[in-house]
Amino acid sequence: MACSVQCAQDYVSDARVDLIEQLKNLPLIIEKLYQKKVLNNTEVSDLEAIPEKCRKARKVLDWITNKGKDACLEFLKILDLERKSVLPLKLHTWISHFSFGEESDDIQGPTSCHEIRTLLKTKAKEILDQQCKRSNHFFGGNAKQKFTYIPLVLDRDTEKNKPHNKVIHKSKKSKKPRGKKLRSYIPKDTCRNTPEDLLNSQEKSILLVGKPGIGKTTAVKQMLYFWAERHDENLDFMFYFDKNVLTNIATSNLQSLLLDTLIMSNADLRQKAEEITQYLEDYSEKVTIIFDGISGFHDNNILLRIIHHELLPEAKIVVTCRPETEDDDFFDWPTCKVYVQGFSEESIYTYLTQMPDQDPELVNSVVDNPALFSLCHVPMYAFMVAACFSYYTSEGAHKQCTATELYIRIFRHCIQRHGNKKLRHLDAHIKDCKDKILLLAESAFSATKLKTINLEFDYSDSCIAGVFLRSVSVVSPAFARTFCSFLHNTIQEFFSALWLLEKPQKLHEVLQLCQTEEYKHMKYMIPFLCGLLSETTIPLLKCLFPPDQPKGTCHGFFEKVLKTFLHDEPDEEYSVDAVFLCQCLNELQSSEACLWFLERVDYSLDLSEEHLDPHQCCAVSYVISQSRDKPVHLNLENSVVSLSGLKTILRHSQNLRDLSMTLCQVWTAALKCEQQSYLINLLLLCGKEIYLPIITQKALHQQAGEIITQSADPVILHLCCGQNPQQLSDAFCRTISTWLPSISSVHFTTKQNQRESCEEWEKRVTLFKLNLCLQAALHQKENVQTTVKKVTLCGTDECNFLLDLYSHVKQYETETGRKVLPALLPVYQSTRAEWIIDLSERKASLLLEVLKLQTVKKPVELSGWSDEESEVRSFLQCLPYISQLSTFFLDTKKHLSICSIKLVLVQN
Ligand SMILES: Nc1ncnc2c1ncn2[C@@H]1O[C@H](COP(=O)(O)OP(=O)(O)OP(=O)(O)O)[C@@H](O)[C@H]1O
Incomplete structure (x- = not known):
């Protein structure tokens, strides 16, 4: 162009x-x-x-x-x-x-091409108008008339967007460490890519990938809008093919694909079809083709040849698909991949506030409701929430709401409007329409199974099915067929789930099919089905199904789902699509099912290498919240979690085990690739605590150092030990010592099931702390006292530590010939109230050395007396430095005597 x-x-x-x-x-x-x-x-x-x-x-x-x-x-x-x-x-x-x-x-080409461009622009505007009308339908005619695009997060980082959420379990063994480019998932729009940018870019092949309802179609329609509304002299062309057309392509001829429907009723142009095609071929760089919603096109020769640039070599080809198609069909397509991530928080807010019938208080209630707000990151759900505004109360907006509940509400709302019924008559009205609704549900199910969105369903606009369907004509000179399709794919999936509820005997077959390559797309019905079986939604559908029916289906249902999606193979470490199951559980809202699931995964949720959007985080958080007596371990290694998502999960931190380890994983991923603003917010979210792994990684430490030293308030540092016990290195110790002025305390954590024995770990930590103090004595003399305080703050026995520090420093002096002790004098001469020493663990001679450093006598509490002569002698030498001595005796049965003897030494 x-x-x-x-x-x-x-x-x-x-x-x-x-x-x-x-x-x-x-x-x-x-x-x-x-x-x-x-x-x-x-x-x-x-x-x-x-x-x-x-x-x-x-x-x-x-x-x-x-x-x-x-x-x-x-x-x-x-x-x-x-x-x-x-x-x-x-x-x-x-x-x-x-x-x-x-x-x-x-x-600028022949006039026929100018005419074609005008026709294409008119058609584009019609397509966009249709989309508005469809939305309007839901809003009872109050929606905006113009096509509106609210910024979506369009992520071009392919490395971090490797397809996930697979039904087929992933093998942990094949997991590769994520690349350096790992960055935050939504809802942050740091790159600010727009559809216009993509259109204007030099890229010739663009693939937009994203889950259902995330905004792929809307993003490409924004390209269409941008092009259709642009006024310039350039002769360029944009062809848009939606799912309906794509599934009905009956030609293998380029001219026929591009022009037939456009010029069908224009005899003049029909005669010039060849001239136009020739021009498009010669100037293919002026052509953009959008294939929206492609899936399985290997047997379609014309699509293949266009997508692979065999025809129209310089044309820009834009394709949208769901993740499973990316895996299968575009695996090796050299392309610019764009991962559509949905709305950022900012966009959700913009979207909700500009909707018709919005009441600011209601908007705020949604924004303040984490479950609803996180749902809204999927634009389709935001749309549903907005459509429900008209009959929401702010009380309702405060309630927990699942995706299925949203669909049921919109389902009821549409039927109510269509029948022009009062709310109290709605259930009876739905009951009257039951047969039609179930017929529609059956048709939806069959279409979903066939992987199509074209339904062969007889309906008129005035009948109840007309509320949910739109007719689609696929017209070409060769044939003309009229289909109908749901207003959105996800609504078709919702209806398919309704049909499953009516025919529970099909459930087993569906679960089996979900595991096959050909039918894996059917898994999208399952969360809806879970939602329909939930106690909270059953009353909303009692007009369609007597309450016993869903309850009967529910019995043993989730066990079957678990069996399908949870693989445990005795020989191998099993892997679970835990996020998907959490979503199902969240829809099901069953505490009991959550507990089964948690039992099955041994209270350990492996979400490593996942991209968790806020809605998924909400689902995970729900499952965690249901664990009662046993805390859950959450593995977030190399995962990408948005801050709002993490906040939702941390709401139930009391139910998490090894939380420091989980937070350490979050910090590690964040430090590798997040921007500073994210890290600062993460620090705030963690209550000014930072969790670092004890590993030698320069870049990671550098980034952590910046955050710690730039923090306005002192930071609490948690050092977490991973698998390798060797890595409490001197270099790491030196790095930390430089941060100490900005740190209020240092804590050490190890995994509960760490192989290393507790005693060894304690020893290594103590040595590390001693080295930290030694570093301070060597390089930051003025801070030595506060450093000792910081490292001994957390559960360290200060007396023993100071005694050990003395011998550690002494040893260092002997080995290096350097004088360090003078720098530590303030520590020993500070106002320590008393010394407590167990003489079976520490030498009396060491106590003597330390006592000698003091300027005033101090009380000493003694235990573990030794009869060894040299020890006794050393201890006697201590007496002149002691103001008061307390001691404990073991009685004859070696029990600690409850009475203690206090010796008050005569002051000389
Ligand atoms: N950027 C946006 N601005 C405003 N509304 C949007 C936006 N993106 C999506 N929506 C709303 O969400 C609905 C669903 O989005 P869309 O059809 O683009 O999803 P999709 O990713 O193509 O889904 P599927 O994979 O199921 O086809 C749209 O009909 C529209 O109402």
Whole structure:
């Protein structure tokens, strides 16, 4: 698409290097320049005398640039007109990006192409209008009339968006460590990619991937809108094919695919179809084709050839699909992948506030309700929430709400509006329509099974099915068929689940099918089915199903789901699609089922390598909240969790075991790739506590250091030990000692089931702490006292630590010949109330050394007396430094005597 406003002279100069190397057919260019009077006879002769191609090209470029912008413009026009013979394919896009303005009439293609573009723009506007009308339908006619796009998070980082949420379990053994690029998942729009950016980019193949209802279609429709509304002179074309058309393509001919329906009723254009197709082929860089909602196209030759750029080689191809199709069909398509992540928090707010019938108080209630708010990150759910506004009360908006409940509410709302019924008559009305509704549900189920959204269902706009369906015509000169489809895929899946509730005997078959490659898309029914079986939704559907019916189905249902999606193989470590199951459980809202699940996974949720959006976090948080006596371990290694999602999970932190380890995983991932603002907010969320792994990773420590040292308030540092016990290294110790001024206390954590014995771990930690103090004594003398305080704050026996520190430093002095002890004097001379020593563990001689450092006598509490003569002697030498001595005796049965003897030493 032509977009450059650069002057011709600059445009040529900027591409000089490429042109010198790649210009073809120079004699033709020279001849054309001569015809246009840009070059004269002598110049042409001079050029002809140059044998070497590059030199000749250089000379041409020198002359035309020296001659000024008119010469350059003529030159560019020649390149554009003769592109096939003078430019390699690579430079076709370059030349088409030059804006020739009004002078370019002669190169803007035949009028038939202009007419086609006008038709395409009209069609695009119709498509967008239809979308508005459909939304309007839900809002009872109050919705905005114009197509509206609220910014979506469009993430181009393929590394961190590896497909997940697979039904087929993943093997832990094959997990690879995530790349450095790991960054936060939504709801943060840091990249601010827009559909317009994608459209204007140089990318020729763009794949938008995302889960149901996340906004893929809307994103590509924004491209369509952008193009349709743009007023410029450029002759460019955008073809949009939605799911309906894609599933009904009956041609293998490019012309027929692109033009048949457009020119069907225009005899004049029909005659020029070949001319138009030829132009589109010759100027394929002016063509954009959108295939929205593609799935399984391997047997469709024409799609294959377009997608692989065999036809229209320079066209921009934009495809949208759900994650499972990305896995299967686009695995090796060299493309720019864009992961549609839904709404950011900011966008949710914008979306809700600009909806019709919104009441600011109601909006705030939704924003304050984590379950509802997190649902809204999926635009389809935001849409549902907004559509429900009209009959929500703010009390209702405060309530916990599952996705299924939202769909049921909208289902009831639409039927109520359609029948023009009062709420109290609604149930009876739904009951009257039961047969029609179930017929529709059956049809939805069959279509879902067949992986299509086209239903062959007889209905009229006035009947109840008309509330949920729209008709779709697939017209071509060869055939014309009318189908109908649901207003959205997810509504079809909801209806499919309704049918399963009616026919529970099919459940087993469906669960089996979900595990097959061909039918894995059927898993999307399962969370809805769980929701329909929930105690909270049963009353809303009692008009369709007598309450006993769902209850009967529910019995043993979740066990079957668990069996399907939870694989445990005796030989291998089993892996679970835990997020999916948590979503099902959240829909089911059953404490009992949560406990089964937790039992089955041994109260350990492996969410490693997952991307958890806020809605999924809510589901995980719900499951955690249901664990009663036994805390849950949450593995978030290499996972990406949004801050709001983490906040939701941490609401139930009392139910989490090894929380420090989990937070350490969160911090590790965040430090590797998050921006500073995220880290600062994470620090706030963790209550000014930072959790770091005890591993030597320079970049990680550098980033952590920045956060710690820049924090306005002192930070509590937790050091967490992973699997390798060797890594409490000196280098790490030195790094931490530099942060100590910004740290209020240091804590050490190890996994509960750490193989290393508790005693060994304690020893290593003590040694590490001693080294920290030694570092302070060596390099930060002024801070030595506070350093000792900080490292001994958390459950360290201060007396023993100070005694050990003395011997540690002494040893260091002996080994290095350096004097360190003087720096530590303030520590020993500070106002310690008393010394407590167990002489069976520490030597009396050591106590003597320490007591000697003091300037005043101190009380001593003694235990573990030793009869060894040297010890006794040493201890007696201590007496002059002791103001008061307390001791405990073991009685004859070796029990600690309850009475203690206090010796008051005579002061001399
Ligand atoms: N950016 C947006 N701005 C406003 N509304 C949006 C936006 N994205 C999605 N929506 C709303 O959410 C609905 C569902 O979005 P959309 O159809 O784009 O999802 P999808 O990812 O294509 O789903 P599926 O995979 O099921 O086809 C839209 O009909 C629209 O009402």
